[in-house]
Amino acid sequence: MxxxxxxxxxxxxxxxxxxxxxxxxxxxxxxxxxxxxxxxxxxxxxxxxxxxxxxxxxxxxxxxxxxxxxxxxxxxxxxxxxxxxxxxxxxxxxxxKAAARIETSKTFMRNLVEKYGIDGNLRYASFDSEEEAVEFVKKVDYPVAIKPVGLTGGKGVKVQGDQLANLDETVAYIREIFENNVGGGKVIIEEKAEGEEFTQMVFVNGTDVIPMPLVQDHKRAYEGDKGPNTGGMGSYSDADGLLPFVTAEERQKAIDIDLAIVRALDKEGCPYRGVMYGQFMLTKDGPKIIEINARFGDPEAMNVLTSLETSFSDIIKWEAGKGPRPDVRFAPKATVVKYVVPEGYGVSPVAGHTIAIDTDAINKVGAVVYYGSVYKNDGKLVTGTSRAVGIVGVGDTIAEAEENCEAGLKYIKCEGSFVRHDIGTQALIQKRIDHMKAIRGA
The missing domain is CATH 3.40.50.20 (Rossmann fold)
Incomplete structure (x- = not known):
């Protein structure tokens, strides 16, 4: 039973x-x-x-x-x-609720990491006052990221030299957060980290962690990493649990940071159970914490759960404090996830398009389908305003997984939708590898 x-x-x-x-x-x-x-x-x-x-x-x-x-x-x-x-x-x-503050309050997370001397922190300052935040950003002598302190669905971060072209745009965005009460209407200003982002998620039972394979997400809406930030357009993982630009030693540092945060929360009297999501920037000085989330990443959950071989029920029992530590195993397979999203997603999405999905055909080509923002209308599946369907290609290599993902996508028919087809391709991955080589050599 x-x-x-x-x-x-x-x-x-x-x-x-x-x-x-x-x-x-x-x-x-x-x-x-x-x-x-x-x-x-x-x-x-x-x-x-x-x-x-x-x-x-x-x-x-x-x-x-x-x-x-x-x-x-x-x-x-x-x-x-x-x-x-x-x-x-x-x-x-x-x-x-207390343990989830590592996600619901970016200030709580940074303060916790600072208090316990955990590796990977960035210079930061939090502000309840609009004018103080503006004054700070005018004086600071390094590029920064501007983030609302609270929840914004992964879409609230803007970075100088990226979404923010100059100081005027930076100040305007700070004012917008306060005036529109974005993410609770408080701001955290963080040092900009240069490198490649990756996700290290762990299963947690209050004091200990079990790591999952590394995943790289793609936030930008359009191919070539262009366009607005989104909740995530797709992601990939490799058969060895690493990524092509991350070493085993660098991965271990990220796992150690996740574990140190878990131990710190336990000492604070709010032990953490469940999945913890560490989003890191791999810099020339190793992994730096971009953010910590109190749940599976989306899309990254699809990569790791598709290749999970261990009973998820046994993991749940261990996390909840009711079962022994399971021997967690993942199939030695690469995975590539690409989301089918409604037209306008990331700016002003258009819902209501009919979507037809041939699940059997998708499974036959080495892919798996997961439903997102779709609903039934008069017996037909219709798209909502968010990410509609995730397709996971599975293979022995990232290239094979990407091929299988694309083969699966052919069995989804939806007029008003788009996909980032470049996710998991050799060209885009090579760009990441070259970027890290340049940063390590800098």
Whole structure:
């Protein structure tokens, strides 16, 4: 008999998690705002409600006698869903509101890293006052990144020399954050890190971590890393768990930073359980912390969960403090994820386009499909305003995985959509390798 588990969230990240739970024999009770057809197909029962509707979620969990809970997105974590479920005796493989502050408050995260002398921190300053932030940025003698302190769905960061061309644009963006109350209307100004970004996620049980393969995400909407930042257009992982521009030693440093943050949270009296997502910039001085998230990355969850061989239920039990440490194994395969997104995504997305998906054909060409922002309308699947469908190509090499991903994409028909076809291609990966060579040599 598998575990009875409540899952919260309705995106492709949660579909990948539900699929992994289902493979491990779990009985799934899913909460999501809109019905994700992939999650629905694997669930015993579904509740459609806002994902931060704590009371309804708790009632649903209680009425169905669930033993465990897994929360996918950041909003319900920030709303305290885990705290409420834990108070009812349901064991959660996700962090409490206090522990999730490593994501919900960038200032909390930076202060914690500084307090405990953890490697990888960047120079930073936090501001509640618009004028003080503006004064600081006018005086600072190094390039900076401007970030709202709170949650912005991964889209709030702007960097000098990238989205911000000069000081005037930097000041204007700071004023915009305060005036529009973006991410809580507070600003953190961080030293700009030069290098290549990568993601090191870990499973966490309060005091210890189990690492997942490295993944590289692609935030920019358009090919060639152009256009606005998005929640992530796609990602890739390699068969050896590393990335073509990251050494085993550099990866270990990132794992050590994740572990040090977990130990620091435990000392602060808010032990962390669940998945922790470390986003790092590999610089000439090693990995630097860009941000820490209190959940799986999206799209990165699709890379790692597709290749997970160990029972996800056993990992959940360990994270929740109810089972032994599992021997976590991933298939020695490379993966490439590409998202099909609605036209205008990243600026002003257009919903309502019919999308046809031939799952069997996709599976036959060495790819897997996960549903995101799609819903049923008169028996047909229709796109929403966010990322619609993730396709994961699997192969022995990144090149083979990318080929299989592209083969799978041919079986998705949707008029008003686009894909970043360059993700996982040799040309783009070589650009990353050359960039890191130049930085290491600088």
């Amino acid at each position: 598998g575990i009875k588990i409540l899952t919260v969230g309705g995106g492709a990240r949660e579909h990948a998690a539900v699929e992994a739970l289902w493979r491990s024999g779990a009985e799934i009770y899913a909460v999501m705002k809109n019905t994700n057809p992939g999650i629905e197909a694997r669930s015993k029962k579904v509740l459609n409600t806002d994902e931060d509707d704590v009371d309804s979620i708790c009632d649903f969990a209680l009425n169905n006698f669930v033993e465990y809970a897994f929360v996918g997105p950041e909003a319900p974590l920030g709303a305290g869903v885990v705290d409420a479920l834990e108070n009812m005796g349901i064991k959660c493989a996700s962090p409490t």
